[in-house]
Amino acid sequence: MKLKYLISTCIGSVMFVSAAGAIAAGDAASGEKLAKKCAACHTMDEGGKNRLGPNLFNILDKPAGAVEGYKYSSAMKESGITWDAATFQDFIAKPKKVVKGTKMSFSGLKTAAQRADLLAYFQTLRSSTAEIESHGNAEDGKVVAQKHCIVCHSFEKGGKTVYGPNLFDMAGKPAAAIAGYDYSDALKTSGLTWTDKNLIGFLADPEQFLKGTKARFPGLKSAQDKADILAYMKTLK
Ligand code: HEC
Ligand code: HEC
Incomplete structure (x- = not known):
């Protein structure tokens, strides 16, 4: 039985690594510091208010434009994007290029390392028990x-x-x-x-x-x- 658990754990980690692809694993702690750049317009805590931008708690793996009570641009609403690791990192590299017509005015995070760190931090902002x-x-x-x-x-x-x-x-x-x-x-x-x-x-x-x-x-x-x-x-x- 133990062995079986071990194997399933191993498979789990292998899948995680390959899902992240070529992207180096990010560092959530430095991602948290980078997220201060987002805090001008976004709250990131569970149940946080929408500001100029929507609350971003638990945004990963969610469809774009779906935070309740927030008035999105039609560009965002109709983008058809789901915020997985790849689309999230692309978007924060160049928001206006990835979603033409978005009202998010943010120049973008320049380096892949920064984007990976920020992703790692956002992965900690996960689902509440509810x-x-x-x-x-x-x-x-x-x-x-x-x-x-x-x-x-x-x-x-x-x-x-x-x-x-x-x-x-x-x-x-x-x-x-x-x-x-x-x-x-x-x-x-x-x-x-x-x-x-x-x-x-x-x-x-x-x-x-x-x-x-x-x-x-x-x-x-x-x-x-x-x-x-x-x-x-x-x-x-
Ligand atoms: C390898 C054996 C083992 C496996 C597998 C295991 N448990 Fe347990 N579980 C125990 C033991 C032993 C205790 C008693 C813990 C103690 O007294 O500290 C316990 C206690 C518990 C309790 C607390 C019970 C109480 O009376 O307060 C819950 C709830 C529980 N397990 C749920 C689960 C669930 C659900 C699973 C499967 C997802 C699971 N356990 C898998 C051995 C196991
Ligand atoms: C100047 C304000 C501003 C800053 C700074 C900003 N955003 Fe935004 N963000 C917005 C606005 C406004 C929207 C809504 C866009 C729309 O509707 O087109 C948005 C939307 C988003 C979305 C899509 C949310 C959804 O529900 O689909 C994500 C993801 C996002 N921002 C991430 C970030 C991250 C990560 C940062 C920091 C690196 C950041 N934003 C910085 C204003 C900002």
């Missing part, structure tokens, strides 16, 4: 559970302890509450409730989320898997 949740699919989540969890957990009502505790009706409940299960001290004393946010944080990387947990599980890397398993767990009532 956003992730709303994209979950319970059917797919069941498959994720079969693939990643059932080696250690049962999910059905009254299911037995495998290695970890039974997970029926766990969403929204206090942690470490299954009678008779020998939890780690870390989880017993955590005071956690399995809110959406906590579940997503825990499932992303149990050991990082809760030092000392005995859930030896490398974590779900894909945001979609996390959303799906969350949706599935919520159906188990």
Whole structure:
């Protein structure tokens, strides 16, 4: 099982590298400094106001011209662009060349390194839990559970302890509450409730989320898997 996780993690990273193509990996910290240039016209925090330009939180992988309540130029609205790594970097190199007629008056970031850094920073401005949740699919989540969890957990009502505790009706409940299960001290004393946010944080990387947990599980890397398993767990009532 461990090997399988390792392999899927490796495939994951290879895909990431090839998706970035020839672009050198950017540095998010220096990207954050560069983003001050954008802050004159854009907020970048979650739920931030539209200023002269639209709020840019979680803009990557979204279609252009789609931030609610912002009045775009028709050039932007009709551009048909999706802000992936390539279009984002092209646009901030030369906004007016990539979207003719855009009302974004910004001369552009000159070097590829700067654009890669800025991209790396924007990749950190990702989905809130709410956003992730709303994209979950319970059917797919069941498959994720079969693939990643059932080696250690049962999910059905009254299911037995495998290695970890039974997970029926766990969403929204206090942690470490299954009678008779020998939890780690870390989880017993955590005071956690399995809110959406906590579940997503825990499932992303149990050991990082809760030092000392005995859930030896490398974590779900894909945001979609996390959303799906969350949706599935919520159906188990
Ligand atoms: C002088 C103001 C100004 C600055 C500086 C500026 N922008 Fe913009 N930006 C705008 C405006 C205005 C729009 C809307 C364009 C339109 O509707 O044509 C926009 C649109 C965008 C969009 C498209 C958003 C969407 O919802 O499709 C992205 C992406 C973007 N800007 C990124 C940046 C980045 C990154 C920087 C910094 C490197 C930056 N902008 C700097 C004014 C600015
Ligand atoms: C290698 C075994 C293993 C795998 C795989 C695993 N877990 Fe666990 N899990 C555990 C153990 C052990 C615990 C108890 C942790 C503790 O006491 O610190 C636990 C605890 C939990 C808890 C807290 C339960 C409670 O009563 O508070 C949740 C929620 C959970 N796991 C969800 C999952 C989900 C969902 C998956 C699949 C995506 C998964 N786990 C995969 C071993 C595993």
